[in-house]
Amino acid sequence: MTVVVVKIAAPTALALVSGSPSPSASASGLTSTAPSPSPSASPAPGILPTTPAAAPGFDKTRYSLDDPTSLWVVVNKQRAIAGAADFVPPNLEAIPAEMKNPFGQSLRTDTVDALAAMFAADKTEAGTTLIAQSGYRSYSTQVSSYQYYVNQDGVAGADQTSARPGFSEHQTGLAIDILDTTSGCTTDYPCFGKSTSGQWLAANAYRFGFILRYPADKTAVTGYEYEPWHFRYVGTALATEMHAKGVETLEEFFGLPAAPGYAG
Template sequence: MFFPPQPQHAAQRSPIRGPALPIGLAVTAIGVLLSIAGAPIAASAPAEMAMPEPLVVQEVPAVEVGATTAADPCSEPSVLEAIAVADDSAIIAGFGGGESFRAAVVAGNAPCIALDDPAHVWVVVNKARPLAPLSFAPSSLADLPLQMTTRSGQARTDVAAAVGEMADAAAAEGAGRIGANNGYRSYDLQVATHASHVRNSGQAGADASSARAGHSEHQTGLALDLVACDSSCGAIESFGATVQGEWIAANAWEYGFIVRYEQIGSGITGYKPEPWHLRYLGRELAAAYHQGGYHTLEEFFGLPAAPDYTH
């Protein structure tokens, strides 16, 4: 039987008796009937009933966990040029600054940086990391521009300049005058220094307050012990409680120094707290150390704790 197409009047037909069909099913059923009758289906469902666009799933490339995508900073021309002239500040700048340098070293992405090279400000010397060679001596030393209480009044040239600037700033800000007990100590002098501590305190006591020769930061020329000098200079042991000691704890990082042995890090370094013992890192690394809230160089560079000598 032939049913003439009447798509225009479909909406005028009498309602279908019986249970009401959902709108979507009703539309589908009408389309099927019209198709059987040979009527062309020219119209789709009304706009308010339009079917949703099909979901397109895009594949996301798999990312290997722990993959390193950063380029090797040691291949950068600026870094290579700075290494050629042994310019530590320029090398660090070539990495993108102090924090980027630290992060690259910790991630193992800095093959041109050796933390055991005593010629650089980033060297780490502790009870498990001796100097190489043990008798190392800095290539350049200068007199410290401070009042001294011993004859060990030298440090690396860059350290001497930085501590002079820092002492001038402390005095200008009303923090008093800063002097030094000692700076660079040679291997032989460190042998004698540690031996005197052993005589006075025993081996364990000496190892908690004095480095053995070849393990001392003083031997690198990058460390010095400060004293407070007003009418006269006091002892190093009283430095932390002085106005000068408080100023140094808050401001030394701005001049490239850190307080190397703090109470909070004693279990890592194996040394009693020494608020007088400053270690020079240069302004870039000292700023990263301070801003990152670190308390030991071991943590800063992701190295193991070294509370005891390994040999």
């Protein structure tokens, strides 16, 4: 039954079977007792008139995937931040010092609020203390960082370690690298993923609107090795939907091309 209800919730079917048919449907004699013309909603026409209106399906077009101020912006090695050289996110705010912010990091206000709730829940539920390791990074910071690695390792080596300027999710103010005070893990190795904090975050971040952006088995999709410390704020609606559907990456959820590397 649940499956049937979900199918009926598709916007096109809903318009045809709901209690208030459109004028054109009425004019053509399509009443609520008529068999539905929609194949997806037709297996049991008898139940249609009494099926309660289900919640509409998740609207994947609600927010822009391209606007760098959008909660759902998708940044990867194929999708640079639009106008990156001049882009600074709105409403940047320092992460409160009481949240363990040793490097004075900032994020968007909405992301700080969600992060505070997640850090508090981690303390209560996992018993650990999380650290905000790295949040917003400016374009010029990314230029310096990338150039440092190019000088040290060449372009190919740098691309393994650092995002190119304009391609870092950290510039949106929506991404945060998280460590903790007890595991001894760093952002150099996947150790954090096995820690109490890392496992709690992987399982619970969605409740606060965050996703683990670079899962272990999705390098071919995201272009990044497993980063158990890197979380991206997308809001609870999207994070919860992705969790419920078992879809781990933004690329897969929105049907975007995989981004294993840079175009040139």
